[in-house]
Amino acid sequence: MPLLFDPLKLGALTLENRIVIAPMCQYSAKDGHATDWHLMHLGTLGLSGAGLVIVEATGVEPEGRISPADLGLWDDATEKTLADTLARVRAQLPAGGHVKYGIQLGHAGRKASTARPWEGNHQVAEADGGWVPYAPSALPFRNEDVAPIALDDAGLARVRTAFADAARRAARIGFDAVELHGAHGYLLHQFLSPLSNARTDQYGGSLENRMRFPLEVYDAVREALPAHIPVIMRVSATDWVDGGWDVEGTIAFSQALKARGCDAMHVSTGGLSPLQKIPVGPGYQVPHAEAVKAATGMTTIAVGLITDPKAAEDILQTGKADAIGIARGILYDPRWPWHAAAELGATMTAAPQYLRCQPSGLRQLFR
Numbered sequence: 001m002p003l004l005f006d007p008l009k010l011g012a013l014t015l016e017n018r019i020v021i022a023p024m025c026q027y028s029a030k031d032g033h034a035t036d037w038h039l040m041h042l043g044t045l046g047l048s049g050a051g052l053v054i055v056e057a058t059g060v061e062p063e064g065r066i067s068p069a070d071l072g073l074w075d076d077a078t079e080k081t082l083a084d085t086l087a088r089v090r091a092q093l094p095a096g097g098h099v100k101y102g103i104q105l106g107h108a109g110r111k112a113s114t115a116r117p118w119e120g121n122h123q124v125a126e127a128d129g130g131w132v133p134y135a136p137s138a139l140p141f142r143n144e145d146v147a148p149i150a151l152d153d154a155g156l157a158r159v160r161t162a163f164a165d166a167a168r169r170a171a172r173i174g175f176d177a178v179e180l181h182g183a184h185g186y187l188l189h190q191f192l193s194p195l196s197n198a199r200t201d202q203y204g205g206s207l208e209n210r211m212r213f214p215l216e217v218y219d220a221v222r223e224a225l226p227a228h229i230p231v232i233m234r235v236s237a238t239d240w241v242d243g244g245w246d247v248e249g250t251i252a253f254s255q256a257l258k259a260r261g262c263d264a265m266h267v268s269t270g271g272l273s274p275l276q277k278i279p280v281g282p283g284y285q286v287p288h289a290e291a292v293k294a295a296t297g298m299t300t301i302a303v304g305l306i307t308d309p310k311a312a313e314d315i316l317q318t319g320k321a322d323a324i325g326i327a328r329g330i331l332y333d334p335r336w337p338w339h340a341a342a343e344l345g346a347t348m349t350a351a352p353q354y355l356r357c358q359p360s361g362l363r364q365l366f367r
């Protein structure tokens with residue numbers, strides 16, 4: 001059996017295989033609420049054959065959205081809509097419900113949308129009642145962006161609580177896993193990187209201080225969740241800018257998370273600085289996942305232009321990572337795991353109803 005189709009344990013959770021659909025914003029939520037698009041999209045991903053689907057970056061408070069049309073999980077109403085959506089999706093999946101659903105909880109910090117969304121189906125600009133984003137320091141992403149407000153102690157406490165509350169809601173909804181968005185230049189990453197964190201209090205300066213708030217958020221989320229729900233941390237292992245966040249810092253952060261029982265690291269890169277120069281190519285972020293895994297022994301998910309099943313299998317066989325994250329590849333080929341299974345000679349067990357009713361015709365195409 002190829003390793004790609006070997007089960008993987010994340011804490012108490014067992015994934016049927018090692019294919020993880022990475023979170024992808026759908027820009028289709030309405031005032032934080034899931035819509036029929038999510039029903040269709042998450043249903044499609046549920047039939048993909050992947051072991052874990054991580055639902056898109058979901059704002060823990062309205063001011064933490066990347067776009068006005070991001071999902072939110074900040075009140076009873078958004079929780080109910082997402083709970084209904086997930087329940088309706090799961091009701092249609094093959095018996096046994098092999099696919100697991102996780103959710104990425106995030107806060108965009110200085111990269112948040114400043115528009116108050118969806119009033120009469122169009123965005124309301126900041127001047128008409130939007131907001132100024134929050135961040136570790138009053139440093140905008142781009143010079144031309146509005147300078148964010150540096151979070152004070154009350155703001156930090158509010159955001160920590162918002163993460164924990166959203167995690168509690170995710171558990172109530174029935175998500176199998178929670179991923180924290182510590183990557184791509186959003187709030188938690190902004191604390192880690194010296195390029196966006198110029199604080200002079202206990203949350204800025206030394207590496208230990210810069211890691212403090214993201215670790216506090218992790219602790220609050222871990223405490224809010226029942227023990228059977230694993231927590232994954234998504235990181236950008238480098239800012240791809242001199243003087244920025246780097247692999248050494250990522251390893252130290254991973255070690256601190258490992259000591260706290262974090263179940264896996266999902267290793268991406270970039271997003272913190274507009275000056276980044278990323279050498280994009282097949283598997284370009286795999287060395288970062290490999291470095292984290294080698295230094296910490298943690299379960300790692302490698303991601304970034306891994307589209308060839310044999311290359312994915314090779315990453316696992318050579319011990320560079322424990323699971324493969326795939327995003328655009330799934331949009332291009334929503335049955336990528338089935339096709340990978342056929343190419344690698346593996347057997348998939350989850351079968352939609354049409355396969356069971358039409359065994360002779362369709363089984364020749366699916367393994």
Ligand SMILES: Cc1cc2nc3c(=O)[nH]c(=O)nc-3n(C[C@H](O)[C@H](O)[C@H](O)COP(=O)(O)O)c2cc1C
Nearest residue numbers: 022023024025056057303304305306326327328329
């Ligand atoms: C449409 C789209 C939306 C994305 N939204 C998110 C997101 O919500 N959270 C996140 O961490 N990454 C997001 N990403 C990044 C992906 O998760 C992934 O890291 C990246 O696309 C590289 O993987 P790939 O080469 O398999 O696409 C998004 C990517 C795409 C293409």
